[in-house]
Amino acid sequence: MKSRRSLPLVMVLSLNFAAVYVALLLFIARVFIAGCSGVSSEGSSGLLSPYDELYYRGVRAYFREDWERAAEFLEKSISTRDKILRIRRKCHSECLAANDTFPKLDKEDPILWDMGALEWIQLQAECVRFCMGQSVSPAALLPVSSDIEYEFSTRNPYNYLQVTYYKLNKMSKAAAAAHTFFVANPSHLEMRNNIEKYRRMLGVKEEAFQDREKEKELHWDMYDAAVDAESSFNWAKAVEKWTECVNETLKLTEECRAQCMMAPHVIPEEKNHGEAVYEKAADLSLSLLSCRQMCVSLVSTRPGRVSALEDFLPLQLEHLHIAQFKAGDLRGAVETLRSLLLFYPSDSDSLKNLELYTETVDGNSEAQSAGPASEIARYVQRALQEKALLISGLLRTLCLNLCEKHGGGPVPVAGVTVTLDDQGLNGANRVLLDGVLSQSECDRVMQLATIAASVGDGYQGRRSPHTPHEKFEGLTVLGALKTVKTLMDSYFRTPSSLYFAYTHLVCRSAIPGHQEGRSDLSHPVHVDNCILEPETRRCWREAPAFTHRDLSAVLYLNDDFEGGDFFFTDRDAKTVTATVKPKCGRLVGFTSGPVNPHGVTAVTAGRRCALVLWFTTEKHHRDMEREEAEDMWAADGQSMVKEEKGADQSHVKSARSGRSQGKEKERGRARRDEL
Ligand SMILES: O=C(O)CCC(=O)C(=O)O
Numbered sequence: 001m002k003s004r005r006s007l008p009l010v011m012v013l014s015l016n017f018a019a020v021y022v023a024l025l026l027f028i029a030r031v032f033i034a035g036c037s038g039v040s041s042e043g044s045s046g047l048l049s050p051y052d053e054l055y056y057r058g059v060r061a062y063f064r065e066d067w068e069r070a071a072e073f074l075e076k077s078i079s080t081r082d083k084i085l086r087i088r089r090k091c092h093s094e095c096l097a098a099n100d101t102f103p104k105l106d107k108e109d110p111i112l113w114d115m116g117a118l119e120w121i122q123l124q125a126e127c128v129r130f131c132m133g134q135s136v137s138p139a140a141l142l143p144v145s146s147d148i149e150y151e152f153s154t155r156n157p158y159n160y161l162q163v164t165y166y167k168l169n170k171m172s173k174a175a176a177a178a179h180t181f182f183v184a185n186p187s188h189l190e191m192r193n194n195i196e197k198y199r200r201m202l203g204v205k206e207e208a209f210q211d212r213e214k215e216k217e218l219h220w221d222m223y224d225a226a227v228d229a230e231s232s233f234n235w236a237k238a239v240e241k242w243t244e245c246v247n248e249t250l251k252l253t254e255e256c257r258a259q260c261m262m263a264p265h266v267i268p269e270e271k272n273h274g275e276a277v278y279e280k281a282a283d284l285s286l287s288l289l290s291c292r293q294m295c296v297s298l299v300s301t302r303p304g305r306v307s308a309l310e311d312f313l314p315l316q317l318e319h320l321h322i323a324q325f326k327a328g329d330l331r332g333a334v335e336t337l338r339s340l341l342l343f344y345p346s347d348s349d350s351l352k353n354l355e356l357y358t359e360t361v362d363g364n365s366e367a368q369s370a371g372p373a374s375e376i377a378r379y380v381q382r383a384l385q386e387k388a389l390l391i392s393g394l395l396r397t398l399c400l401n402l403c404e405k406h407g408g409g410p411v412p413v414a415g416v417t418v419t420l421d422d423q424g425l426n427g428a429n430r431v432l433l434d435g436v437l438s439q440s441e442c443d444r445v446m447q448l449a450t451i452a453a454s455v456g457d458g459y460q461g462r463r464s465p466h467t468p469h470e471k472f473e474g475l476t477v478l479g480a481l482k483t484v485k486t487l488m489d490s491y492f493r494t495p496s497s498l499y500f501a502y503t504h505l506v507c508r509s510a511i512p513g514h515q516e517g518r519s520d521l522s523h524p525v526h527v528d529n530c531i532l533e534p535e536t537r538r539c540w541r542e543a544p545a546f547t548h549r550d551l552s553a554v555l556y557l558n559d560d561f562e563g564g565d566f567f568f569t570d571r572d573a574k575t576v577t578a579t580v581k582p583k584c585g586r587l588v589g590f591t592s593g594p595v596n597p598h599g600v601t602a603v604t605a606g607r608r609c610a611l612v613l614w615f616t617t618e619k620h621h622r623d624m625e626r627e628e629a630e631d632m633w634a635a636d637g638q639s640m641v642k643e644e645k646g647a648d649q650s651h652v653k654s655a656r657s658g659r660s661q662g663k664e665k666e667r668g669r670a671r672r673d674e675l
């Protein structure tokens with residue numbers, strides 16, 4: 001007998017331990033969260049244990065070099081996973097039969113569809129969970145980590161098993177494990193060498209080199225057999241093998257899709273958050289649909305290959321109808337061709353073939369009346385429907401972010417009127433409101449700016465960051481301006497809750513004696529939530545821009561100055577599309593993104609003051625400082641505003657200053673500590 005010691009065993013000892021380790025930590029957390037400390041590897045309750053736990057036990061035993069235990073647990077993890085997947089498949093079909101009214105997309109009201117889909121998903125998931133609960137322990141019902149899924153999908157358990165069986169001197173089992181791993185990892189050189197060595201070992205027969213996962217990939221064998229039969233013109237056999245292959249492919253795809261139901265779909269909790277639930281419902285149904293779509297490429301990818309065989313099912317149908325025609329099964333050929341036409345209804349080759357077949361069978365009414373195979377018809381119908389839903393869902397999600405028309409909602413505050421809308425302002429998602437503040441309110445806020453300036457606000461006496469011809473003062477105003485939020489919320493019909501992101505009062509004063517021949521702007525053209533690149537007309541939604549800003553509002557306080565017009569431009573930052581003359585109580589509101597580049601012309605005389613507000617839909621970006629100040633104000637019922645000392649010009653620099661974003665956050669934190 002040849003020596004076994006020559007087999008190098010370093011190969012798998014270095015195998016993905018890091019990944020396993022990370023996944024192990026995740027698993028421990030999962031068990032901890034599930035509170036199921038007493039999971040028995042044997043499943044003492046008679047229920048199946050979590051296969052990831054069994055796998056970790058196996059891996060731990062492996063690294064302890066406890067080979068008996070390693071083999072036991074690794075094998076158990078593989079067989080338990082198979083059982084659980086089978087049960088899930090069975091439960092899925094049973095539940096589908098009981099809950100088979102998948103919602104149809106309502107084009108008029110996609111939100112209703114999402115809610116319908118959400119309800120359907122929940123019902124189905126609940127049914128599957130209950131069904132599986134009969135044979136699977138509660139811990140094993142929880143989704144496993146993606147690391148573990150990756151381990152199994154790359155057949156890594158067989159990598160461990162190969163060494164384990166070698167150590168246990170079970171060479172045939174080691175050879176099978178090596179082969180099984182190698183099928184999915186054909187460029188693994190060490191495993192190739194190992195297989196060579198096993199082959200040279202006495203006592204290891206050729207049959208030992210079996211693919212233990214073959215059952216899950218039977219369609220590839222059928223596929224290869226069908227191609228073989230075709231090349232030897234054995235049409236009857238080709239028909240048989242292509243038929244088997246089509247059926248197996250459908251079965252595997254359905255099996256894969258059934259698993260999507262259990263992917264970690266989190267049901268929205270914030271029921272009271274109105275529209276946020278709709279968005280989550282949309283996300284949820286989208287993630288389910290994309291998981292199901294992914295199955296098509298998974299099933300069309302040979303083990304060990306990276307890319308899928310394109311159009312796998314139509315390709316098989318194409319081969320099948322030709323084989324059927326050649327074998328003289330005209331009825332079958334017509335039926336298959338009709339199935340193929342479901343995928344590509346206007347494919348000219350298929351239509352010509354159909355014509356040819358029908359001519360050939362002229363008078364054979366039985367063949368003529370053949371329709372598509374019902375199973376394929378169902379499959380295609382559903383796949384197309386899901387694809388349409390997926391595409392419309394993705395478009396809708398994109399649209400919510402990019403192209404949805406905002407604006408046009410009511411302005412529910414007495415005395416406030418819409419002066420100009422999108423049309424009047426010659427753009428999208430813009431509004432000009434008047435009457436938001438009364439003259440006395442404007443005066444009061446203006447006084448604050450004056451007080452702040454006299455007590456030495458951080459901006460006082462400084463040159464404007466944008467132009468040396470103006471003095472620049474700024475101060476944060478907290479507490480007030482809920483009205484602005486109400487107006488913005490209502491007019492722009494924001495789909496989710498709005499939060500104040502940042503609010504401040506900005507005054508720009510002309511410096512006498514510096515106004516000759518000015519050609520600069522008080523505030524250069526910019527976009528509030530991205531970095532505008534006028535040359536390319538692109539806007540980079542990345543740091544240092546305040547990317548979380550969704551809506552912008554500027555509330556003007558006075559008009560006793562010269563210049564200082566607010567204006568919108570095109571993305572070239574040059575073509576002015578609308579101009580707004582500030583005055584007390586006038587509010588210009590707009591979405592903070594690239595459809596609304598804007599700037600301020602030079603203030604050439606006097607002092608121009610405005611409250612500038614930004615809103616976000618991202619809760620974690622809300623202005624804590626403002627909320628806390630508001631709470632304080634509510635508690636002592638005194639001042640409505642809180643002056644902020646040491647404010648710097650970073651706020652008005654908006655998207656262009658790298659420092660400013662960090663500072664805004666930093667200051668937010670510092671202030672909270674002080675409060
Ligand atoms: O003061 C204005 O009119 C506009 C200010 C502005 O666009 C900004 O601060 O980002």
Ligand SMILES: [Fe+2]
Pocket residue numbers: 526527528552598654
């Ligand atoms: Fe701005």
